[in-house]
Amino acid sequence: MIKKSVSKKKLVRTVIQILISCVALSIVLIKTDTEKLLEIIGTANPLYLMLAFVVFNISKILNALRLNRFFRAIGLHLRELYNLQLYYLGMFYNMFLPGGIGGDGYKIYILQKNHSIKMVNVFNAVLWDRVAGVFALAFLTAVFLIPSGFAKLYTEYVPATYAVIALSYPLSWLLTRLLYKQFNSIFLITAGESILIQAAQALSAWLILLALSVPSNHIDYLAIFLVSTVAVVLPITVGGAGAREITFFYLLQPLGLDTNSGVALSLIFFAIGALSALIGMFLQGRAGEKHEKGKKNYEARV
Template sequence: MANSKINPKKLLKTLLQILVTSAALYLVLRKTDVAKLGSIIRNANPWYLLLSLLFFNISKVINAVRLNRFFKAIGIELSAMYSLKLYYLGMFYNLFLPGGVGGDGYKIYVLQKNHGLKMINVFHAVFWDRVSGIIALIFLSLILLQSSTFATHLPQFVPYAWVVLITIYPLTLLLNKLFYKQFVEVFTITSIESLLIQIAQVISVFFILKALSQNAHMIDYLAIFLISTIATIIPITIGGAGAREITFFYLLGFIQVETHAGVALSLIFFAVSALSSLAGILTKISHETSVPETQKS
């Protein structure tokens, strides 16, 4: 990964991410009472925040297990600890080195360069891991939205939401069978793990809300969190900062709920994510992997 030359495309991407992140945060904070926001964050219960940190990292451990299961499906044998280290390093690259390799790209790079694997095989595993997570996000978002204030504001969309809920996993399985047959055998277990990952993150956010003494509109906040997570998947901001805040600000405003707690929640969640990502600095990637000859490039 050592490269002293500056890549103009990566530099431009980094500058664009910084610009979009700054613009989104400015747009939100310009319409927010910053003093009140700061007071809400300062008075947050630290014990609930520790529980939030715990469940966030539980979600990441499950995520590493799921990704390792996809690797095994294409014949890449990684130890559980190696996979976890690789995942946290990916988190670190994704958050602290924007515009460059990125978390997913870093995983592909390491396995391809250090272990002589076909890049396309690793790409398929990482890509389907991401798709599996997005499907779980959509599924849980729609479940929460059915019981949220949004359902009363937009009742005309409720039937469509139920159609998506009923069909999303059968259609995903069909897509799996048509284009990613190598992952069909692990479809059920990885789908369950994907749901557990998002549930653990929802619990993490629940504890942030408890830390902020925010007990009203709980379902609304949790639903918006899942929607904001979908929004942060598009790598146009640094670690999702700005995208999550602007999603909370405008969706809470749409249902006429006070926005300060939502913005505080999103900022704290980013801090939890950043703190957890720092563990990537402590990891060391070695060559502890076994790959069948058919998987080597």
């Protein structure tokens, strides 16, 4: 009975996520010149797109390395390749199985099951890895907003933006000291890795701008890209579909910039993320019997 109730809630959540994604994408596509949008995407430089794909996956490899650092801090020592396989599997589940087998939940279950470590410790490592990423995202977003057109358009918010820059990492350090002391020793290196990860994502977006031959205002597009990434972090859409596009559409308008280029950037970035997540499907066959047995047990439980 409980299992049916949980499954029903997950189904409802999945349906809501799909609806929100569809509504957001519909709003954008209805208000966008789709013919021009398709033309912009169709004439994109494939070399820059390939570089964007490579840089995006470098950011994911860095993310997997950072996560493994958190695992080692709780006494869980994984081979880097094995950890990378799990990471890409998690990406695949998050992207293509919304509301079902969550990528983070799957990793937590597999590691607890196969390595005899307390689930709460694995959960803490995965959670704080995510939190580290959020603080880096907030910091870098604020850094990009300062030189962007938004700083001139909304001068009253500039002091708050500087406050985010100044307080992001002191607050992150304080929370680590108070809540997760086991991660104190790796705070500095994971903080640096987090900045590199978000910077690599921004670099991937910039390469897409070059592919689309966007002539100017790259800082503005990248600032909106980082703001849209904050929107994508919220689990309200399927793999972030719709959240990034609608953010670009409405934030580019006050700056008087081409919304078609922004929406094209967001759609291509989503496609790169989806293609990268598919790597997890191929790695699943190489991850060995532990993954398969763990997956079946996890599916049975959720």
